[in-house]
Amino acid sequence: MTPTLAEQKAQARRDATARRAEAHAAHRAAASEALTRALGSIRGQVLSGYLPIRTEADPLPAMEALAGANRICVPVIQGPGQPLVFKEWRPGCALEEGPFRVMVPCDGDWLVPKVLIVPLLAFDPRFHRLGYGGGFYDRTLQSLRAAGPIRAVGFAYGAQRAEALPLEPTDQPLDEVVTEAGAVPLAPRR
Ligand SMILES: Nc1nc2c(c(=O)[nH]1)N(C=O)[C@@H](CNc1ccc(C(=O)N[C@@H](CCC(=O)O)C(=O)O)cc1)CN2
Numbered sequence: 001m002t003p004t005l006a007e008q009k010a011q012a013r014r015d016a017t018a019r020r021a022e023a024h025a026a027h028r029a030a031a032s033e034a035l036t037r038a039l040g041s042i043r044g045q046v047l048s049g050y051l052p053i054r055t056e057a058d059p060l061p062a063m064e065a066l067a068g069a070n071r072i073c074v075p076v077i078q079g080p081g082q083p084l085v086f087k088e089w090r091p092g093c094a095l096e097e098g099p100f101r102v103m104v105p106c107d108g109d110w111l112v113p114k115v116l117i118v119p120l121l122a123f124d125p126r127f128h129r130l131g132y133g134g135g136f137y138d139r140t141l142q143s144l145r146a147a148g149p150i151r152a153v154g155f156a157y158g159a160q161r162a163e164a165l166p167l168e169p170t171d172q173p174l175d176e177v178v179t180e181a182g183a184v185p186l187a188p189r190r
């Protein structure tokens with residue numbers, strides 16, 4: 001039988017998780033440096049990063065480098081079916097554990113980012129993304145885009161690229177993808 005879309009997504013998540021873990025061991029520092037280079041000239045923006053879990057590419061060096069000239073925030077889950085909200089983060093700020101063992105700043109203002117560093121499990125040549133399956137970033141990017149232009153930068157290892165991903169209408173594409181090799185060129189529409 002043809003697997004359902006949910007089954008296809010679950011399989012794509014398992015495959016990408018294994019590829020990401022291998023790349024994380026080999027390319028962690030190079031990926032962090034590539035992100036810092038790609039975003040390093042941004043000034044005067046509200047920018048979201050994330051506090052990495054498991055084998056996610058590590059955006060902390062870029063967040064630290066950007067913190068002097070920008071306000072940085074990180075995602076916080078409000079609840080299932082709800083978009084993420086973003087709490088201000090400063091280098092070295094106190095953290096507590098939130099849902100799914102993700103760390104969250106103890107204090108800080110709620111901010112609305114214009115530039116987002118987005119974690120992911122897999123991306124495709126047209127910058128569609130696959131996350132952990134909560135639909136959190138899909139809902140968040142959709143509502144931010146409804147309010148005005150944003151820049152959603154997927155941050156991943158090259159090994160997380162998938163030739164084709166199972167897609168559904170609610171999947172929100174990324175505007176850019178940065179890997180350990182730098183900015184990934186967007187494949188032409190075909
Ligand atoms: N570092 C980081 N912070 C983040 C996110 C993220 O992806 N990475 N998020 C982006 O949304 C939110 C956390 N969302 C998450 C959603 C699911 C799982 C998770 O572990 N899911 C399980 C499956 C759970 C289930 O099926 O019920 C898994 O992947 O095994 C983790 C984080 C907010 N903060």
Ligand SMILES: Nc1ncnc2c1ncn2[C@@H]1O[C@H](COP(=O)(O)OP(=O)(O)OP(=O)(O)O)[C@@H](O)[C@H]1O
Nearest residue numbers: 129130131132133134135136137138139142170171
């Ligand atoms: N804007 C939305 N409105 C309603 N449902 C949505 C929306 N975005 C996603 N969903 C639903 O949420 C569920 C999970 O979505 P999906 O599998 O795309 O998550 P994901 O992209 O892997 O996770 P995340 O966005 O948290 O990283 C799906 O059933 C999807 O249909």
